[in-house]
Every structure is written in C-alpha cells, then in structure tokens.
Amino acid sequence: MFIPIDRNIKLVNVPKQGNFPYCTCVLIDDQIRVLLDSSCGPDLAAKLRDQGVDILINTHFHLDHTLNTGDLGPVPIWCHGLDAPAIRSVDVYWQMYGFHLYDCEELGRLLVDAYHLEDRSVQRELKDEEILDFGQVKLRVIHTPGHTPGHCSFFEEEKEILFSADIELSAVGPWYAHHCSDVDDYLDSIQKCMDLRPRLVIGGHNGVVEGDLKVKFLACRDRILRKEEKILKSLKGPATLEHLALEHTFLFPKLDFAPDIISAYRSFFNKQGVYKHLQRLIRLGYVSQEGDYYFKL
Numbered sequence: 001m002f003i004p005i006d007r008n009i010k011l012v013n014v015p016k017q018g019n020f021p022y023c024t025c026v027l028i029d030d031q032i033r034v035l036l037d038s039s040c041g042p043d044l045a046a047k048l049r050d051q052g053v054d055i056l057i058n059t060h061f062h063l064d065h066t067l068n069t070g071d072l073g074p075v076p077i078w079c080h081g082l083d084a085p086a087i088r089s090v091d092v093y094w095q096m097y098g099f100h101l102y103d104c105e106e107l108g109r110l111l112v113d114a115y116h117l118e119d120r121s122v123q124r125e126l127k128d129e130e131i132l133d134f135g136q137v138k139l140r141v142i143h144t145p146g147h148t149p150g151h152c153s154f155f156e157e158e159k160e161i162l163f164s165a166d167i168e169l170s171a172v173g174p175w176y177a178h179h180c181s182d183v184d185d186y187l188d189s190i191q192k193c194m195d196l197r198p199r200l201v202i203g204g205h206n207g208v209v210e211g212d213l214k215v216k217f218l219a220c221r222d223r224i225l226r227k228e229e230k231i232l233k234s235l236k237g238p239a240t241l242e243h244l245a246l247e248h249t250f251l252f253p254k255l256d257f258a259p260d261i262i263s264a265y266r267s268f269f270n271k272q273g274v275y276k277h278l279q280r281l282i283r284l285g286y287v288s289q290e291g292d293y294y295f296k297l
C-alpha cells in the first residue's frame, strides 16, 4: 500500500492519483505519524485509520486533497489559516470557488452535495516558515498561495525533498480558475519553490518528480505566461469575458454529472480563468475595461 521514498517517508499507493477526486498522499512514518492530504479513496483511508494516523495536514482546501478525511477517523487537521475557513465550512468552500459571483450557486451546491462535503474542524492553522518536527522528519511550511490563498508546500531541508502539492510539474498544472486564485501569487510561489533547490519534488497528483527540476519549474511558469499571451493576442477588438471564455479553455476535471451540468461547470471555470488573466493584464497596463468589454491598449 506504500511506495517508500526513504525510511520515514512513504507515498500512499493511490492508483488514480492523477484523476479527480484523488491526489498523491504521503505518510510521514515517524515518531508522530502524519498524513499529507487525504484523497486516497475510502479503502486506503480506512487502512490508514487502522494503522493509526496522528495528524492530517491538508496542503489546501480542495476536495481532491481532503475528500477521505472522514474515513481516517477522528484525526486532528492542520492547514494554513487562509484555507482553514473553507475546510471548516462548506458554504465558504463554494464561495471561494466564486460560484456566487456568476449566478452559479446551484452548481456550487451540486458539487458540495455530490461529494458529500461536510464542515470539519481544523485544530491548527499553519504559518509560513514554521518548522514541524515529527522526529526524523522535519517539515518547513512554505506558504505557496496562488492556486488557493492558503496553499502550502512543505520542505524537508535535510533530505532536500519538496512536497509541492498543486504546484504541479506536469501538464496537469498549473490551475488557478477560482475566485480565490491569484496568478501573480502563483508565479511568485513557483519561484519560491524553485529557490529552495530541491533534489526531489513530490507533486500533488503525479508523485515523485526528478530530473532537471529548475527546467520543470520554469516550464510550469511558462504555461501560465503562454496562456496569458494567447488571451492578449486574441483581444483583437473589444471582447466580453463570455466571448473570451469560449476561446480559452482551462483544464477541467472529469465530473460525474449530466452533460448540461458539465458544460455549465466548464463555462464557469473558463470564465474565472480568463478573468484572472484579464485582471493581471489590466494591472500590467496591457488591457483596459469599459463596462462588459475588454480592450487591448
């Protein structure tokens, strides 16, 4: 059930870690047994519960990182203070997606109901740069916002291992199509991870990443910048967000809903993703907005 990274760090062997709603989960098998993220499926979560988990750390609030928390039994949850409200309250959860801003409250509720999300208590709010000492393994909290405001990565300094969560070094990421996402923060967070010069990265959906990590971090950054260039280039005349969102799509998870609901979700996320870039382009002075229309300057 585990893929050992070393004596104290083990990947939970989640068969569908790359597919929604699963993720890469890591067990710190130390004096204190800690699980990083819980969306490993109910069966693996139940096995982990039987073996004993002392603390669950959620890298961020998304359901594909928190889904099987209930199957772990009563385990204290730690996460960053900026994502804690969305774990504590499902109402806050879908508001952080931004469903309420696009008249999509019903879509938000459907998502929450389909995955049986529940309010959970968070026992400890993590802060940037604090060291979490579990015995042999000591994790430094690296606050890496952008994907979500409280998204955290964790660095094992001595082993030079970075748990990067959804700063994904694969074609899956980066993803920032939520109301609570921020493209500038995401770019800064990629740089912050790169500056740590990890020997090995464990991503949130693709497990161990090795090789030239600097090149992979830069490729991650470039995927964001290329998207932005394409959006800017497509602004040949005045265009509305609705129009641009038809042209520029963002990666979308496989959800088990009827086709019309899927298409409503897809449209919602595309609008949010394009909107994030437009706001940045306005800040950078490349674009202006009048009413519902965006113009290239």
Ligand SMILES: [Zn+2]
Pocket: 060, 062, 065, 147, 166
């Ligand atoms: Zn996520």
